[in-house]
Amino acid sequence: MxxxxxxxxxxxxxxxxxxxxxxxxxxxxxxxxxxxxxxxxxxxxxxxxxxxxxxxxxxxxxxxxxxxxxxxxxxxxxxxxxxxxxxxxxxxxxxxxxxxxxxxxxxxxxxxxxxxxSPAVDTKSRLPTRLLEETKTRAPPEVSVLPSHIPQELSGELTTGFSSFLYNELMEITGNFDDRPISDGGSRLGEGGFGTVYKGLLHDRPVAVKKLNPMDDISLDELQVQFNQEIQALRVLKHENLVDMVGFSCDGQHPCLVYALMVNGSLLDRLACLEGSPPLSWRQRSLIAEGTARGLEYLHGNHHVHRDVKSANILLDENLVAKISDFGLTRASAKRTSTTMMTERIVGTRAYMAPEALRGEITPRSDVFSFGVVLLEILSGQRPADEEREPQFLMEMRHDIDDEDEELTFEDFLDKKMSDWEPSQVESVYSLAGSCLHDRKNRRPVIEQVLMELKGVVKSISLNS
Missing domain, CATH: 1.10.533.10 (Death Domain, Fas)
Incomplete structure (x- = not known):
C-alpha cells in the first residue's frame, strides 16, 4: 500500500x-x-x-x-x-x-x-428500522441454528388464527418438496427472495408452501426475522387484495409458510404469457391494477409500508383478483403514523426502487413509485429490467417516449398482445404512472389518489362495454 x-x-x-x-x-x-x-x-x-x-x-x-x-x-x-x-x-x-x-x-x-x-447493499435485508427522531437501534444477535420450535416472539396472540403444521406433513403433501416444475409432474411453483414455493393439497384444499432456504448472502437470523415478520404482518392485515396465509411450520429443517394457492400465479408471469397462458385483456389488466391499489391503500391506511411492490409479488386467484404477497420486508410505523423511517441497509428490488429508497428511507410514497413501474408493465407487457434492452430499466423508457427526438412512440410502447384498449384510458394510466414515478416523493400522488384514478378508468371501461 x-x-x-x-x-x-x-x-x-x-x-x-x-x-x-x-x-x-x-x-x-x-x-x-x-x-x-x-x-x-x-x-x-x-x-x-x-x-x-x-x-x-x-x-x-x-x-x-x-x-x-x-x-x-x-x-x-x-x-x-x-x-x-x-x-x-x-x-x-x-x-x-x-x-x-x-x-x-x-x-x-x-x-x-x-x-x-458478504454484501453491503442487501436486496432482502431484515435489520431493524427506526424513526428519524429516535436513537439508532442495534441489529439482533446472530443465531447459529434455525429454531426447532415456535419462537417466543411468535407465541400466544401472534399465531392466533393460523395453523401450525408439522414439517413432515408439508413434505408429504409436496412430494418431499419435489423440485421439478409443475409442468414436469413436480411440485415447484417458483422461486422467491428467501426460498422456493411448492404446490400441495392440504385437507383437499390447494395450498402454496414457501420453504425458506439459507443462502450464501442471507444469514440465519435474517431468515428467521423474515419468517417472523411475514407471520406478524399477515396476522393483523386482512384484505381481499392481500394474500391469505393458512399457517406455518417451524419444527423441521426449514421454516415454512403456507398460503392459499393462487392458481393464476404472478402478474409478472401472466404478462409474459408463461406456460401458454392467454394474454391479459385491457379490462383484466385495469381490474388487476385497481385491486393492487386497493390492497396498497389498505396497507398504507393501517400504517404499513410494503417496500417490495412488484409484479412478481402480485398474485392472481382463479378470477384474476390481485393479491399482494411477500410481506417479509413490510414495516409498520412504530408510532402508528405515516412518519418517514430509516433502515440500516438498503432493501428492495432495484428496478422498482424510488430514489429515497436508495438512501434507506421507508415511506408509503416509495410503494407508490414501485407501483408506477407495475403500471408501465401492465401497459407494455415488458419486464421491469432487461440487460438486452436499451434502456435496461422500464421506468426509463418513458423518457424516450416523451422525447420527440426519439423514435419510440407511445403506441409502440403498448403491449401488442393486449386487446380492447381505448386511447383515452391507456393514456390516463400512462400519465398516472408518470406521476407515481416522480423523483421527488412529495410530488407523487398518495395511494388514495392513485386508486381514484384507476377506479375512473375501470368505470369508463364498464360504460363502454
Missing part, C-alpha cells in the same frame, strides 16, 4: 493500483452503492441521484469497475481520503478502510475475506 496516503490526501491523487485494490472490496455484491448513497454535498444533500446509480450500473455491465469510476467522479471535488475512510467505516467496510489508512484499525485477512463475501 502507499504509505504516502494520509487523511488529508485528495481522492483524485490516489494511484490507479490503489483504486483497483479498493474495487476488490467494493465491486462484489455492489458494495460501492452503499458508499455512493453515503456521499453528501456540502449542503448535506445526497451528491448522487438514482440516475447516477443507473449510470454506474451501466458501467459495470460494460465490464468497467463502478468503484474506480465513482472515485474518479467524486475526486473531481476536493474530497479527501479521510472523508472516504469515514464512510467506509460507517458502512462497516473496515478492510477497505484499513487499506487506505491502516493506522485507523488493522483488519485480519479472515475479516477481509468475509467482507469480500
Amino acid at each position: 502507499n504509505n504516502s496516503v494520509t487523511s488529508a490526501s485528495y481522492i483524485r491523487n490516489l494511484s490507479y493500483s490503489l483504486r483497483r485494490r479498493l474495487s476488490d472490496f467494493l465491486d462484489p455484491q455492489d458494495r460501492w452503492m452503499e458508499v455512493l448513497t453515503s456521499i453528501r454535498k456540502p449542503s448535506g444533500e445526497p451528491r448522487y441521484s438514482q440516475l447516477h446509480v443507473r449510470r454506474f450500473e451501466g458501467l459495470a455491465a460494460q465490464g468497467k469497475s463502478p468503484t474506480v469510476e465513482l472515485l474518479v467522479d467524486w475526486g473531481t471535488t476536493n474530497s479527501t481520503v479521510g472523508e472516504l475512510v469515514c464512510i467506509l467505516k460507517s458502512c462497516k467496510l473496515l478492510a477497505a478502510a484499513s487499506l487506505l489508512l491502516p493506522e485507523q484499525g488493522a483488519v485480519s485477512q479472515e475479516t477481509q475475506e468475509t467482507q469480500r463475501a
Whole structure:
C-alpha cells in the first residue's frame, strides 16, 4: 500500500493500483452503492441521484469497475481520503478502510475475506428500522441454528388464527418438496427472495408452501426475522387484495409458510404469457391494477409500508383478483403514523426502487413509485429490467417516449398482445404512472389518489362495454 496516503490526501491523487485494490472490496455484491448513497454535498444533500446509480450500473455491465469510476467522479471535488475512510467505516467496510489508512484499525485477512463475501447493499435485508427522531437501534444477535420450535416472539396472540403444521406433513403433501416444475409432474411453483414455493393439497384444499432456504448472502437470523415478520404482518392485515396465509411450520429443517394457492400465479408471469397462458385483456389488466391499489391503500391506511411492490409479488386467484404477497420486508410505523423511517441497509428490488429508497428511507410514497413501474408493465407487457434492452430499466423508457427526438412512440410502447384498449384510458394510466414515478416523493400522488384514478378508468371501461 502507499504509505504516502494520509487523511488529508485528495481522492483524485490516489494511484490507479490503489483504486483497483479498493474495487476488490467494493465491486462484489455492489458494495460501492452503499458508499455512493453515503456521499453528501456540502449542503448535506445526497451528491448522487438514482440516475447516477443507473449510470454506474451501466458501467459495470460494460465490464468497467463502478468503484474506480465513482472515485474518479467524486475526486473531481476536493474530497479527501479521510472523508472516504469515514464512510467506509460507517458502512462497516473496515478492510477497505484499513487499506487506505491502516493506522485507523488493522483488519485480519479472515475479516477481509468475509467482507469480500458478504454484501453491503442487501436486496432482502431484515435489520431493524427506526424513526428519524429516535436513537439508532442495534441489529439482533446472530443465531447459529434455525429454531426447532415456535419462537417466543411468535407465541400466544401472534399465531392466533393460523395453523401450525408439522414439517413432515408439508413434505408429504409436496412430494418431499419435489423440485421439478409443475409442468414436469413436480411440485415447484417458483422461486422467491428467501426460498422456493411448492404446490400441495392440504385437507383437499390447494395450498402454496414457501420453504425458506439459507443462502450464501442471507444469514440465519435474517431468515428467521423474515419468517417472523411475514407471520406478524399477515396476522393483523386482512384484505381481499392481500394474500391469505393458512399457517406455518417451524419444527423441521426449514421454516415454512403456507398460503392459499393462487392458481393464476404472478402478474409478472401472466404478462409474459408463461406456460401458454392467454394474454391479459385491457379490462383484466385495469381490474388487476385497481385491486393492487386497493390492497396498497389498505396497507398504507393501517400504517404499513410494503417496500417490495412488484409484479412478481402480485398474485392472481382463479378470477384474476390481485393479491399482494411477500410481506417479509413490510414495516409498520412504530408510532402508528405515516412518519418517514430509516433502515440500516438498503432493501428492495432495484428496478422498482424510488430514489429515497436508495438512501434507506421507508415511506408509503416509495410503494407508490414501485407501483408506477407495475403500471408501465401492465401497459407494455415488458419486464421491469432487461440487460438486452436499451434502456435496461422500464421506468426509463418513458423518457424516450416523451422525447420527440426519439423514435419510440407511445403506441409502440403498448403491449401488442393486449386487446380492447381505448386511447383515452391507456393514456390516463400512462400519465398516472408518470406521476407515481416522480423523483421527488412529495410530488407523487398518495395511494388514495392513485386508486381514484384507476377506479375512473375501470368505470369508463364498464360504460363502454
